[in-house]
Amino acid sequence: MDRFEGQRLTVTVTFEDGRTSTQVIELHVGTFRTEREENGAAEVTAERASEEDIERGAAMKSLYGEVVEVDDGAFPLPLDDANNYADKVLPPSMIERRDSLVRAMREGSDGLEDAILAEESLVNADATLSFDSPWEDHATGEARMSQLEMRDVSVEAFDTLPEGTDLASCVYVEDGWLGNFAYMDKCAREVWGYGHNDDGTLSGGEYRFALVSVTVRNPSDEAVRLWPSVLFELAVRHDDGTYDIAVGGYDLDFTASGDVSTLEGHPQNIVLAPGGETRISLLRAAPTSALADEGLCLDVSGGGELACALAAGFPAERIFMHGNNKTPQELREAISAGVGRIIIDSRIELGRISQIAGELGVEQAVYMRITPGVEADTHQYIRTGCEDSKFGFTMRDDFAYRCVYDVLAAPNVCLAGLHCHIGSQIFALHSYPEAVEVMVDLMARIKQGYGVELGELDMGGGLGVAYTATDKPASIDEFAETVTAAVRAACEKHGVPLPRLLVEPGRSLVANAGVTLYTVGIIKTLPGIRKYVAVDGGMSDNIRTALYHADYEPVIANKAAHPRTEIVTIAGKHCESGDAVVVDMPMQRPDLGDIVAVFGTGAYNHTMSSNYNGQPRPAVVFVKDGEARVTTRRETYDDLMARDV
Numbered sequence: 001m002d003r004f005e006g007q008r009l010t011v012t013v014t015f016e017d018g019r020t021s022t023q024v025i026e027l028h029v030g031t032f033r034t035e036r037e038e039n040g041a042a043e044v045t046a047e048r049a050s051e052e053d054i055e056r057g058a059a060m061k062s063l064y065g066e067v068v069e070v071d072d073g074a075f076p077l078p079l080d081d082a083n084n085y086a087d088k089v090l091p092p093s094m095i096e097r098r099d100s101l102v103r104a105m106r107e108g109s110d111g112l113e114d115a116i117l118a119e120e121s122l123v124n125a126d127a128t129l130s131f132d133s134p135w136e137d138h139a140t141g142e143a144r145m146s147q148l149e150m151r152d153v154s155v156e157a158f159d160t161l162p163e164g165t166d167l168a169s170c171v172y173v174e175d176g177w178l179g180n181f182a183y184m185d186k187c188a189r190e191v192w193g194y195g196h197n198d199d200g201t202l203s204g205g206e207y208r209f210a211l212v213s214v215t216v217r218n219p220s221d222e223a224v225r226l227w228p229s230v231l232f233e234l235a236v237r238h239d240d241g242t243y244d245i246a247v248g249g250y251d252l253d254f255t256a257s258g259d260v261s262t263l264e265g266h267p268q269n270i271v272l273a274p275g276g277e278t279r280i281s282l283l284r285a286a287p288t289s290a291l292a293d294e295g296l297c298l299d300v301s302g303g304g305e306l307a308c309a310l311a312a313g314f315p316a317e318r319i320f321m322h323g324n325n326k327t328p329q330e331l332r333e334a335i336s337a338g339v340g341r342i343i344i345d346s347r348i349e350l351g352r353i354s355q356i357a358g359e360l361g362v363e364q365a366v367y368m369r370i371t372p373g374v375e376a377d378t379h380q381y382i383r384t385g386c387e388d389s390k391f392g393f394t395m396r397d398d399f400a401y402r403c404v405y406d407v408l409a410a411p412n413v414c415l416a417g418l419h420c421h422i423g424s425q426i427f428a429l430h431s432y433p434e435a436v437e438v439m440v441d442l443m444a445r446i447k448q449g450y451g452v453e454l455g456e457l458d459m460g461g462g463l464g465v466a467y468t469a470t471d472k473p474a475s476i477d478e479f480a481e482t483v484t485a486a487v488r489a490a491c492e493k494h495g496v497p498l499p500r501l502l503v504e505p506g507r508s509l510v511a512n513a514g515v516t517l518y519t520v521g522i523i524k525t526l527p528g529i530r531k532y533v534a535v536d537g538g539m540s541d542n543i544r545t546a547l548y549h550a551d552y553e554p555v556i557a558n559k560a561a562h563p564r565t566e567i568v569t570i571a572g573k574h575c576e577s578g579d580a581v582v583v584d585m586p587m588q589r590p591d592l593g594d595i596v597a598v599f600g601t602g603a604y605n606h607t608m609s610s611n612y613n614g615q616p617r618p619a620v621v622f623v624k625d626g627e628a629r630v631t632t633r634r635e636t637y638d639d640l641m642a643r644d645v
Contacts, residue, residue, distance in 0.1 A: 417456025514602025538572015
């Protein structure tokens, strides 16, 4: 063993996202105290043995290591804490959906209903839930499963830390977070985007505090070990007395009272006595979803966007699933998650939804996407409501009306409403009343011909934004007034009740919130032809110019107050002649190293980006009240090869 003294061991950890972290560990030999187990075996401790320990045979020579070098760019632990917590890892960035751990029975209108607490359920405060709780018997090391009961759920939400709460002394900080406040802070900043101030308050990011309390009863005749966080991830109370499950966020503190005892050294790990009850309160800080908090719904296209929405904790019942070719797997994922609506695009898709919903034992609410035959004033590539479209059920030859019969007849499917979408980046609003007339007329015909009164109408989106000073899009107010007035008039004309009206103004909400920054790398003047200013990006991060001939009006940010004295073409760095951000645009005089700011890139830029020419995607930075934080890190070359096998 002595031959290892002073030797060095290099350990490289590769993370799932492709990043690596390297530690150099220097090996040493030392004598450590041992403790005898009940079975007679000796366990080596981390404490150095004293002379007395050695004399009485309670010591053992052992090999140990010290971290002497570390590349912690990707590693959650700073160097000064690495030796203290070398055997600890950063908690998962998203709390697992515990569908295999916490299944419950909820009282419904037709008796008991199965519920998965960590994924989909709304928990009624008056209901009693029975669930199987996994635990480990410390005496035997055996994995156990015991049935417990949960009732009297309550939630208090706070925008700030509840008065009198000291995070630095919270149970989860002192014990669950390895007794190290700095470590907790680093984890929180890296994973959730908020940190901890010296006084124990939180800073940065968007989050709320929730104090969740629940009464838990142990109906069995044996003591049950209980880890409180597996019971609930509740965050938001609704007016009807139900609560949404919050996915993610960090537990900060908890208390337990009643028939419980605390495991030594693990104050947040309690034992519930046979037949006993405990009242548990858990304080949680959880990132908020701006969309969910404002009561908005969310449309997704495909399984990837659905996965992102669920991972962010967005309520599944407010997710609308779109797409002209949803795969059977994507449909199964959507129906299993409990999405509120699936917008069906074809009879083939209808058959798939009906079959999958039947296999899962649910009824899925759907919209029919109708192609109204309306030509919107926009680029031909983003017209989606004309007759020649890959989307939806065509109105030609009354095809859409005839397909309504198929939807109504399909088992495990409920036709909740109709949907249309006439295009994107629309300035002139006259096309919307035209589309409304087509859709409401169809609703009236469905009522008359099939005896079904549809209660929902989704008119899609498309409201444009100003990418240049000459663009004159309608306002949100004008758009809303145009659509609602048209719906009222059409419903009165056709004798149908006003439906629940939905629109999808996504671009108009987020486009102007985004700015893309480039650095000037090359300036090339072709006399009598053009002046090229090449930047460190291009069509890999903004394909819209090449795809749609989209116009922008950028500015040299560090010279924003200067006059626009030169006509330049801002070219990207990719091997395409059409790779340009803008062509022949008046700009401030450019110099190498200048920063070019392109406005209106909050929509359809990062989401359409690629790795063309092996270009890593840029970082995404959120800025609010003078503070900036990275929400999506810049890609690395390792990321480009992370999936290669």
